[in-house]
Amino acid sequence: MARKAQQSSQHSIPSPDGALIATLRPSCLVISSHTGTLVRTIALPQDFVSKCRLIRWSPQSGQRKGESQEQGNEESRWQCGRILLADNDMVRIYDITDVKWSAVVERAASNFGRIADVDFGPSPSEILVFSDLGVKLTIWSLVTCRGVELRDPKYMVNCYNYRPRTEHLAILTRPATQDILMLLNPGSHELITSVELPTIDAQEVLWSPNGCWLAIRDAASSGHKLLIYTADAHLFKMYTGIGDTEDIGLGIKRMAWSCSNGTLALGDYNDNVTILSSNTFSPVASFNHPSNIRLPEVDIWQEQLNASKSRTYAAAPQPASPPLSAVGVKTSGPTHGISTMSFNGDGTLLATRDDLVPTTVWIWSLQSGRPVAILIHHSPVKQISWHSQQSDLLLIHCAIPDPAVHLWKSTWSAPMIMTLPLSTIGGKLEAHWLRSLDVYTYNILLTSSHAYITAQISQNGVLIPSAGTVSSDPELGFRSVGTGAEDMFDEGNSLDLSPIKIAHDETMEVHDGFDDGVDGSGSSGFGMGNEMVDDTFHYRRHIKAGG
Template identity: 70%
Template sequence: MIRMARLSSQHSVSSPDGAIIATLQQSSLVVSSHTGAPIRTISLPQDFVARCRFVRWFRRGDKSRGGSQEQGNEQVRWPCNRILLADDDTVRVYDVNDTKWSALIERAASNFGRIADVTFGHSPNEFLLFSDFGVKLTIWSLITCRGIEIRDPKYMVHCYSYRPRTGHMAILTRLAAQDNLMLLSPGNHELITSLELPTVDAKEVSWSLDGCWLAIRDAASSGHKVLVYTADGHLFKTYNGAGYAENIGLGVKRLAWSPSNGILALGDYSDNVIILSKNTFSPAATFHHPSTILLPEMNVWQEQLNMSKLRTYAAAPQPATPPTSAALGKTNNPAHGVSIMSFNGDGTLLATKDDSIPTTIWIWSLQSGRPVANLIHHSPVKQVAWHSPQFDLLLIHCAIPDPAVHLWKSTWDAPRIVTLPLERAGSRLEASWLQSPHSNSFNLMITSIHQYATARISKNGDPISEIGNLDFGFRSVGTGAEDMFDEGNSLDLSPIKIAHDDTMELHDSYDDGNDRSGSSFEMGNEMVDDTFHYRRHIKAAG
């Protein structure tokens, strides 16, 4: 069976493992388990709830914080479930497991407009605030009760990445028309090194999942230019398309690290994926996405929709010609380039989507260098997600108003499509995997703005039972909650209140340059680098 529930609140968000649901109501945040049992209710000002724009759980194993392979260790280090809420200039943080702990930052935006984005950092004891127009990034520590300011982050791109396990932070900044890379130590965020980059306009920085390498992608105008640095900030190699069949290409659009073997995949605007070998980062293979698919050695699966709106997969006659972005698009500027690359847990399979044929998913074998499956859908693909390292099970979610989830597994005779019963699905749907205590089944969830449904899927792809009420919230605010950084918002740092048994209040101290840190916090000496000139003074609230 499949379980459905109706959301009466304006906003609900589930924890990353789906075990806890936080629901914003008129004047409170209601936290309950996935079975619906209440855990706690947190009172909130009604006007804050009305203005709330961001709700973030701390996500263990998030790829931006080190990848899924460290998930187990982080659960031991950080057993808490913390949730962050923010409006235009106020941030509140709560711990689900500790009713006596909370944190409040008021006037966080100061005079720089609204909060542009806010998210947890490498640990639940820190979070990042981006200001409007990319003026600055503030890293707030909930242990030392201080904020560290970094000026001119490139917040419109994938500008930061955390090293797995250690938590070292790499961040891209731009000063005086020059890209810079800063490496910060974990915890206190002291500056380790700052490098001027030989880039035109760096677009992405990403740690390898073993923490040995740091890749930086330059703008497409620079061609196939990717810089690979060592962990301590030394330039190891610059890949500029050498050995690539089309030396004059349209540049790199995406990069992705293999989770197990240190391979780097580059998706370009010429509809190709270039695989760079481990350690040498030389081209090892190229995967091309042709507009006409002819794979006589395997089946090409095409989604079918009958008169009863039942969705199934059927083997497509070859050669197959899926619809192109030019045929589907409403503008005269059709999309191109590889926008989705996702390795499975052991790095043996790679799922890709080329925007020029947006309804098609390719699944490649890294061992043979050939595709093992091709799936053509009625609508463009929004996202793909592998289940876990133990199972080569792929979830595919398309941009359709129906609450359908597409599934592929290498051992199945055909892919599966599961439709969940949402009465008011609408166009904004999200699908995700949930953690499951059963090794012989898989839990998944799909939601609309008003409802959510969950199902337990057997190993052969059939729904077998209900698993309870769960929700994975998303928001239709501003430019969209799916973006890593919402545009047109703002931030700053100012008084913070950390509520344990007592509430402490922080006040700004920019001008005198004296370190007057409260002795009870043992903050030590301030950093002297100009980037970290920001200071705080702490006193007990009266």
């Protein structure tokens, strides 16, 4: 779960599906569509804006559940979207189109230090607040105005993940000297089961795309140790690597599921990627990333920068030796290992980056088990992202001061580098895919600290001119959108939801201790409904896991 805090004042932040863009101003938050339409301007107290550290979009911001991308008009696709902003103590939540709805959670971390991180749950009616130092996680409901407390979450790692479709929560905690996996029901957050893990220091928990498996990776100090659990938290397999038994290697650094076929990729500190099958979780392929590349049958492209600072790709002679990472005295950790892996939409391609050669992107074919292209750049690669609709289109963003994006597509004769007319004075650049309204063009968002630009690219890689895309003030030149439907989350609660004000003591606790007095075992909880339990003492409730 650990991730770099998104500094709200530095960038325009797109919604997960790229339909909307949020920009924080000194006294307001501006929400606009990627086509330039002003959706909403939200007035904010200036003292809150000055302290605002985090902005998060709800997971359903751009599209109703079950609605295809072609259905409805542009406005209908963001009706259920919400956005939250947080400073050290307070969280503010706003509906994108319903101007009458808002929520404020005061002292959201419940006096356990400041807010370390905050995010939406699987729906816009639930938020997760981590207190400082990972002392506690509070799950606030914007429907019931109550919170559920989970003590000792492993905040500094990827400690939680929601099950696809059913939205059961899997979370890693460490109340004492042992890692514990807890499974909670959606909605009510009743504890289903909790199990002690045979790990030294679990680093990540991740549901498979079909919701049948839970993958948990241990710290690299334990070697290649991966645990596969069933959906009801029974250990199915322990993977410890494919190397020689006397050589345990340097352990796993990253893991990623393929959304199409359920295979699991493991990137390790030995600069290798191992592909595990979806049924037996046995290794079916291994990809090595040599620093001296000699692959005559593979296209190797190298970025070229001429005197006019124009960037292009050119075929690289072989053997090719990309620059290695510089190891300085200030280095806080290993500068090797697979830090980035990304499957494309149909699971046929895998893009990887090795920290030992940070300027290089490898694109692997899962069918042939060999790379189809290798791209070498002048600067370290900080982001790779596949297009959601075009499975063979890859966006690469490098750590450079120029407003340029790097693109690869399997049908192009060569990769392309496009420089966009964006002012880059101050701050870092970020690039994102935006929703494409048709299959013939692709949309990109590039942001700096003071402005952003949206660009449209044709199928053959030609930049399509678009007037009015550059903006240092998104409030200018946009047309207004209606306020939208009434509050869809008002389910008859007696509290006033406009705005919601949640006190810090309206919480209930979920404990991960072991007590034989309550039954928390079995998988029957996955077939239960999500109704809230009738609780007389609704302000605070203690739940203990079964043994």
